[in-house]
Amino acid sequence: MRIVVPIKQVPETKSVKMDEKTGTVIREGVESIINPLDLYAIEIAVQLKESNGGEVIAVSMGPPKAIDALKEAIAMGVDSAVLVSDRAFAGSDTWATSYVLAEAIRKIGEYDLIICGERATDGDTGQVGPEIAAYLQLPVLSYVNKVCGTKDGDISVHRLVEEGSEILESEMPCLLTVVKEVSDPRLPTLRGKQKARKAVIPVFGIKELDLDPRKVGLAGSPTKVVKIFRPKVARECEKIIARDEEKIKEAAGKLEAFLKKKEIL
Template sequence: MDIIVLVKQVPDMEKVKFDREKGVVDRTSASAEINPFDLNALETAVQIAENIDARVTAVSMGPPNTESALKECIARGAHEGVLVSDRKFGGSDTKATSKILASAIKKLGAYDLVIAGEKTVDGDTGQVGPEVAEFLNIPHASYVSKITEMNKDSMEVHSEIWEGTYLKSIKFPCLITVTKDINHPRLPSFKNKMKARKAEIKILKLEDLEEFLNEDNVGFKGSPTKVKKIEIPQIEKRQGKIYRESDTVEAENELINIFKKIKVLEV
């Protein structure tokens, strides 16, 4: 079995800063890391490979420094890493990104299963995984929290949608996106870290994918959606008010008005 894991390098969202004037994320303000949900996807693939004869390939689209993230994937159990990188890919929205990733997967050849995290912490759309499946023309299941069965033809999964859990059977080749509930990602071993340091990351550029897409499909040209503005809400501080014994009537009236406003007193 050949398993593709989609990963993305994102800024540390606990430390990253926002440019309020430009309305963008200042990616230089924090160190980069693998998207946390993608670590769950990688761990899922590695666990499958430990139980059956499977090869795990981590694929990421990003700038050249994304190689470090792919080497970390190898340290965590992937067999190889592939970087999809070209300046012309810059500015791609979720549709263009999905088309690029799907083209890269086609270029790599035969595959049985594609696994992605449910979303990325910097975009939070949850769109890329299912869109990749559509461009590959394969079935997909989203928000998978558990894999209950797997054979040579299909797999059975639990899909968490809204407040329901759906038991789905899906045939190979297919794509799934997984939630953080599916597992606890392992830390890389020293042996695998040393292996990852020597690993060569394969790089695919636009010219390598011309069989499946062209320049009009990528970047700003290939992106039907545009982010015009990002608004960062101000953090509201907890507020309080102190009433003295002589102000009890005023306090009661204000509390009644507040309760009426939030409809606590309505039957």
């Protein structure tokens, strides 16, 4: 079984800082990590390889330093990796990103499965997985929280939706986007880290992928950012200290009055 896992390097959410004057995100000096939700995709891919045989290939689109994310994926059990990087890709929205990644996956060759994290914690769109699937004309199974198994070229999964979990079967190849519940990511092993150090990771750019330059980067992106601003935090907290029975009753009364004023109930 050949599995491709697209991953993204993102800034550590906890350390995201804002430039108060411009309202933009300060990226300098911020620690970069593998998108936390991609770890579940890597883990389930490695597990499927362990039980079915085959290989797992990680692919990431980003600046040259995204190679660190790919090396970490190798340390977790991924067999090989490809970096998709080119100045021309800068400013790509989800459409252009999906176009580039889908073409990179095509170049990697035949595959049975593509497994993505449900979304990245920075852009937060969750669109790239389904968009890669659309471009490659694959069925997409989104919000997968359990992989039951594979048999005769089919895969059986659970898909987490609003009212519960759907049980679905799909022909392979197909694309899954997975949520946290699907797996419990392992830590990189010492041997994995050694392998990652030695790994040679090819870089695909616009030339290697033979892409249409009008479809990548800012120019190829249908969506344009008009402005970025900081959300207004208009909340002012009415805080009541309630350390004894009397005070608790008082606090409850005030909560009741507050909720009535807000016309919540």
